[in-house]
Amino acid sequence: MCGFAGLVNLSGLAGDRPGRQRLLEDMLSRIAHRGPDDETFFDDGILALGFRRLSIVDVEGGRQPLQDDSNKTIAVVNGEIYNHQELRGRFSKTYHFRSHSDSEVLLPLYHRHGLSFLDDVNGIYATALWDTSARRLILARDRLGVKPLYFAMIGDTLLFASELKALLAHPDCPREPDWQQVQDAHALHLPVAPSFVRDIHHLPAAHMLILEQGRPPRAQRYWSIHEQFADPVAPARHTADHYIERFGALLEDSVGRQLMSDVPLGVFLSGGIDSSLITAAASRRQQTFHCFTIDEETTAMTGDLEQARRVASDLSLPLHPVRYNGTAMLDELQFDLKYFEYMIWCVDSPRFNMEWFLKHELYRYAKTRYPEIKVILTGAGADEFAGGYSTSYNMHGGSWDSYLNTHVESHSRFFRSRENAQTRFDGPATAFGRDRHKRNGYQHMMHMNLVSLQVYNLWFEDRVSAAHGIEARVPFLDHRLVELLVSVPPEHFQALFWDKQIIRAQLRGLLPSYPGDFPKVPFVFVPGNHSITALRLAIVERVFEAFS
Structure with missing residues (x-):
């Protein structure tokens, strides 16, 4: 677990480097608890980035930001890549690893697979990857949303951080509460995770946010469980x-x-x-x-x-x-x-x-x-x-049928009613609504749990x-x-x-x-x-x- 914060403007960041350093120090001070072991900074005039580290794997050598051999691609990662040893084996002859950090494997994966670099990754992570050659910034969260990542646009500058409180250190960051999100969150009536502040976004699980020259930031889903659901009317293939x-x-x-x-x-x-x-x-x-x-x-x-x-x-x-x-x-x-x-x-x-x-x-x-x-x-x-x-x-x-007819049906009715919800992201409610006729109530319930x-x-x-x-x-x-x-x-x-x-x-x-027969007990x-x-x-x- 770590924390990071940064700002990027593809036309060049405003202000001088010492001023940006002070801003990043202030942002990181608010999330220092996430990474009490180390603090580092990066600033190339387009991207300014700060990182706080909790050292768990490769304690001595795993400092971030991570850079490739050419120093043209850098990355910071909050979280763990559990299958990094397996993935490293794919690059034993083509990439020189600078550390034993589990996170470094994202760099050769990106070089080989581009925007599909997370397809084979098993882990919990939020990452920011900066491709200086392509002038492309990628923000991404793990498939289930274990690790958080927030962002906001301030004019042409993209601001991002591991926690909301770090974003709010920026003097121009939006800060008007979104009370409708609070109400909807209480009732679990949200198609995506909220930020509770207008114009600040909580990047949804299994999404990337991609920023490239000449294009507005775009969100892209890289994993979905839609195709994994069994056909509710087809006979079972396995016992x-x-x-x-x-x-x-x-x-x-x-x-x-x-x-x-x-x-x-x-x-x-x-x-x-x-x-x-x-x-x-x-x-x-x-x-x-x-x-x-x-x-x-x-x-x-x-x-x-x-x-x-x-x-x-x-x-x-x-x-x-x-x-x-x-x-x-x-x-x-x-x-x-x-x-x-x-x-x-x-x-x-x-x-x-x-x-x-x-x-x-x-x-x-x-x-x-x-x-x-x-x-x-x-x-x-x-x-x-x-x-x-x-x-x-x-x-x-009680019985399974009574559970379906009461608890599940009431929730899935609401879920189906959100099928036409308009969101910035391809959230679970909207995406699942497109093939709602193929799913039963409990499958709707499981999918809704991705958001909850x-x-x-x-x-x-x-x-x-x-x-x-x-x-x-x-x-x-x-x-x-x-x-x-x-x-x-x-x-x-x-x-x-x-x-x-x-x-x-x-x-x-x-x-x-x-x-x-030990019963399930509420916490x-x-x-x-x-x-x-x-x-x-x-x-x-x-x-x-x-x-x-």
Whole structure:
């Protein structure tokens, strides 16, 4: 994980280099938490760029910006290229690598494949690539949108950065709030991820923004899952067991790749089936690592806390339960209006969510207790494509059909209603609407989750981990796993997705001691328990005096 910020004008940047340096220093100071290990700058009069590094791979030699042999192409990358060793092998005789950085492989890939250079990349990344010969700048985000990237046009100058707060350091950057986006985000009524500021754009997942001489910036999608969906009326070509076996092989490979690090890492182990599976798979590849879990009234009541202890014990891993003691925690943090404003600043969003706050504190504990940890694996992303919302804690009865007829149908109705939405980008809602007659309700639901991930789970996971100089990794969102899950034919949906059976099948193999009927538990709000609600009320009373 890193952070970068820059500005480009193909006709030449205004002002002098020292002035641009001061501007970049100010922009980077606002995202220094993303890269506490190094700070570098580049300025050729057309592109001015600053970079903050969190050194994870090739700690000594992986400084950025990266440059090719001719010094005509440079790149900065926030994130990880998990299959970089495999990709490097393609260029062993044609390209001289200057470092062992995973990110450097993007340069020869671009030389050989041009705008298709990301087609074979497996990873989480946001990148800016500058081709001085062609006078072309490319901004790009990974397929699922794990890593953020913002941009805005100020006259003929393109401004871009890893976080919104860095853009706002520019004196001429737009800064009028877009309250409609806030309202739509709350209801998940967005075709693409928002920025919450008018005329500032959050580059969507799987998109490039291309700036070339004589042409306005253009957005281009480089990956889509549209073609991966199974035909809902065609007979299945494979059995349900085939998908279970293939999912297991891909998941183990994904976890193995995402353990890539030259520095210590950890795992968030809630005790639920998703994080337990990630922990079990990781323990097969790495002998030991630290696990962290939340010790709170809710996790104790639901059994998550006890289950986390059992999983860690069965795998002989150290577990660190982090005690959340209600208002005493707020006293320790001196939570007041200033702290509340910090949280808004931290997540780049005019929203506050208890899950975000609690996760922020979990990352804070991990980094404070073990400063050497720079990577945390999480179980995020399994719910969205593997039936995670089909059942829940304290749910009695129910069936796949009732889930489809209630929860799924109401959401897919809205999704289909967005088919004519006009956006600057070929967003999931508009693109999927074009072939809506070929998809059923649950397939619509899975596709809608591509946007909801960017608006909620991936958004806050990136920001609250980055706030503490930690990179959050999400093995369940390896794009190969997502492609496999959306390719499952509807006739296997119940067998694989009802109560997350495809996930539970993997646990039976990797962690046989895990109870097969352990329920899915919401992270924050659980029926029958009000400790988090009370904590939220205490925050309101501390922030807004009128409620005290």
